[in-house]
Amino acid sequence: MATATSNEFIDGLADFWAHSKRSPVFRRPDEVGLEYEDVFFPSMDGVALDGWFIPAESDRLIIHNHFMPGNRYGYPGHMEGFTDFGGFEVSFLPAYRALHDAGYNVLCYDLRNHGLSGTGNGGTVGIGLLEYRDVIGSIRYAKSRPDTADMIPALLSVCLGCNSTIVAIDKHPEEFADIKALLGLQPISARAFIERAVEDKGIKGGVELFDDALHRRTGFHVDEQSPIEHAKSVQLPTLIAQVHDDVLTRPSDVQTIYDNIPATDKKLFWIEGTDQRFRGYNYFGERPELMLEWFDSHMK
Numbered sequence: 001m002a003t004a005t006s007n008e009f010i011d012g013l014a015d016f017w018a019h020s021k022r023s024p025v026f027r028r029p030d031e032v033g034l035e036y037e038d039v040f041f042p043s044m045d046g047v048a049l050d051g052w053f054i055p056a057e058s059d060r061l062i063i064h065n066h067f068m069p070g071n072r073y074g075y076p077g078h079m080e081g082f083t084d085f086g087g088f089e090v091s092f093l094p095a096y097r098a099l100h101d102a103g104y105n106v107l108c109y110d111l112r113n114h115g116l117s118g119t120g121n122g123g124t125v126g127i128g129l130l131e132y133r134d135v136i137g138s139i140r141y142a143k144s145r146p147d148t149a150d151m152i153p154a155l156l157s158v159c160l161g162c163n164s165t166i167v168a169i170d171k172h173p174e175e176f177a178d179i180k181a182l183l184g185l186q187p188i189s190a191r192a193f194i195e196r197a198v199e200d201k202g203i204k205g206g207v208e209l210f211d212d213a214l215h216r217r218t219g220f221h222v223d224e225q226s227p228i229e230h231a232k233s234v235q236l237p238t239l240i241a242q243v244h245d246d247v248l249t250r251p252s253d254v255q256t257i258y259d260n261i262p263a264t265d266k267k268l269f270w271i272e273g274t275d276q277r278f279r280g281y282n283y284f285g286e287r288p289e290l291m292l293e294w295f296d297s298h299m300k
Helices: 004-019 095-101 132-144 160-171 190-201 205-218 251-260 277-281 289-298
Strands: 037-042 046-052 060-065 105-109 153-157 182-185 238-245 266-271
Touching: 004 190, 004 205, 037 105, 037 132, 060 132, 060 160, 060 190, 095 105, 095 160, 095 289, 105 132, 105 266, 132 153, 132 251, 160 182, 182 289, 190 205, 190 251, 238 251, 238 277, 238 289, 251 266
Parallel strands: 060 105, 060 153, 153 182, 182 238, 238 266
Antiparallel strands: 037 046, 046 105
């Protein structure tokens, strides 16, 4: 039987999982010497999405899809009120700088219910089941701009952004006909995250309690919120990267997602030396070599 304390934990976790937490777009590209354009465009279903376009002298374009509860900038984990995931800052700006300097244009934006983008679906987060529409909106926007319409596109999709990308490919493969490659950083199944969370708290039957709490808030069940089955539709060249010892998930979950991807050109890369998931979000900003090698080899 659940105690009052465990019920409080489950309810708090379900509230976060159902609605995320808006974090400020705390930094801008000019802080790392990048010129940029503020942009906005509609999702597939009309939700207003806010972003940046960072131009480079090339015909190659990277579209970036971020994690929850971050945004296109990253996550101000060093600021009061946002220290729940390690207490350090995540910033994508160094990765954008590395991509720009290697000759890539970058389009990055805030998913619905995050950053400065609009509220969608009453503020409900679908862990990809709703946000896939934003990924498609960003691809359509890139095709609509005269200066980017003919560029060679690829995707850098992170956690929630990666789940959303995989769902989008499954639901609307035609939208990805021109996409050359995907780099997916830390996709996740809800069950793996919740199992680890309730184990750490010693809550027996915690997944079932969470499933009920999530369903009451969103109508979704925990096992729906996984890219595992959707991954069977991913034919794009795909690199999956993951912190191996991530305390917020299980290596087996990421391995299963990867194994289900039928693409013949695919790679799984384990990030070592940390057990903090959010350190993984900074990885390609700190060590861009693998990211650049992957895109360079697929965007000729």
